[in-house]
Amino acid sequence: xxxxxxxxxxxxxxxxxxxxxxxxxxxxxxxxxxxxxxxxxxxxxxxxxxxxxxxxxxxxxxxxxxxxxxxxxxxxxxxxxxxxxxxxxxxxxxxxxxxxxxxxxxxxxxxxxxxxxxxxxxxxxxxxxxxxxxxxxxxxxxxxxxxxxxxxxxxxxxxxxxxxxxxxxxxxxxxxxxxxxxxxxxxxxxxxxxxxxxxxxxxxxxxxxxxxxxxxxxxxxxxxxxxxxxxxxxxxxxxxxxxxxxxxxxxxxxxxxxxxxxxxxxx
Numbered sequence: 130x131x132x133x134x135x136x137x138x139x140x141x142x143x144x145x146x147x148x149x150x151x152x153x154x155x156x157x158x159x160x161x162x163x164x165x166x167x168x169x170x171x172x173x174x175x176x177x178x179x180x181x182x183x184x185x186x187x188x189x190x191x192x193x194x195x196x197x198x199x200x201x202x203x204x205x206x207x208x209x210x211x212x213x214x215x216x217x218x219x220x221x222x223x224x225x226x227x228x229x230x231x232x233x234x235x236x237x238x239x240x241x242x243x244x245x246x247x248x249x250x251x252x253x254x255x256x257x258x259x260x261x262x263x264x265x266x267x268x269x270x271x272x273x274x275x276x277x278x279x280x281x282x283x284x285x286x287x288x289x290x291x292x293x294x295x296x297x298x299x300x301x302x303x304x305x306x307x308x309x310x311x312x313x314x315x316x317x318x319x320x321x322x323x324x325x326x327x328x329x330x331x332x333x334x335x336x337x338x339x340x341x342x343x344x345x346x347x348x349x350x351x352x353x354x355x356x357x358x359x360x361x362x363x364x365x366x367x368x369x370x371x372x373x374x375x376x377x378x379x380x381x382x383x384x385x386x387x388x389x390x391x392x393x394x395x396x
Contacts, residue, residue, distance in 0.1 A: 149245035168278035186235035216254035231288035
């Protein structure tokens with residue numbers, strides 16, 4: 130069990146940074162939190178309707194985000210129940226009161242900024258525990274990530290935010306606020322290649338083929354790390370914009386190219 134002295138030991142966390150771009154967030158969650166269904170639904174909806182709202186966040190929202198972003202685990206005298214695996218306990222206090230409606234969030238970009246700050250909190254907690262040899266623990270930040278993203282997804286739907294076809298129907302009784310723009314229903318990826326077929330066909334590609342597609346597609350961010358699962362590369366492409374999706378012709382070209390060489394073992 131860590132002592133107070135351990136908790137006050139300086140550990141550099143300044144190098145930890147989470148890019149708030151939508152593609153990076155999708156990859157980050159697919160790598161470490163593939164079970165957060167609502168988070169993926171929200172990020173996919175934002176990716177396909179990035180201009181749904183473009184307002185300013187409320188002062189409470191801004192204060193919450195800045196508190197999370199600027200939190201410093203090396204503050205002298207920090208208590209053990211607010212650091213290590215419990216890192217995030219202090220900065221998330223009262224978070225729900227800062228997120229009463231999507232209108233006060235302001236825009237998808239603000240949501241991405243908040244999501245990136247939470248993911249960073251989770252990464253800092255793991256870094257602290259790794260350096261202090263703390264194992265076999267549950268991270269409080271993970272719980273906040275799940276709860277906040279689920280709440281934001283509900284706010285998005287309640288505000289009339291477009292929902293990717295086939296994901297979930299919007300609440301029937303919701304009245305859209307007058308200051309929210311009327312947004313058309315989001316179209317699925319490539320009309321010639323429905324989303325279900327797209328994911329299925331992506332799964333037929335090898336890891337090397339998926340990586341090749343990511344490299345040659347402007348705007349896609351290559352997942353990094355050791356022993357990344359194939360599903361992460363699939364999610365990276367599947368969650369991209371329709372213009373970045375392979376078409377049926379592209380899949381055919383990849384298949385023909387594969388026939389001209391020995392099959393890759395990396396599947």
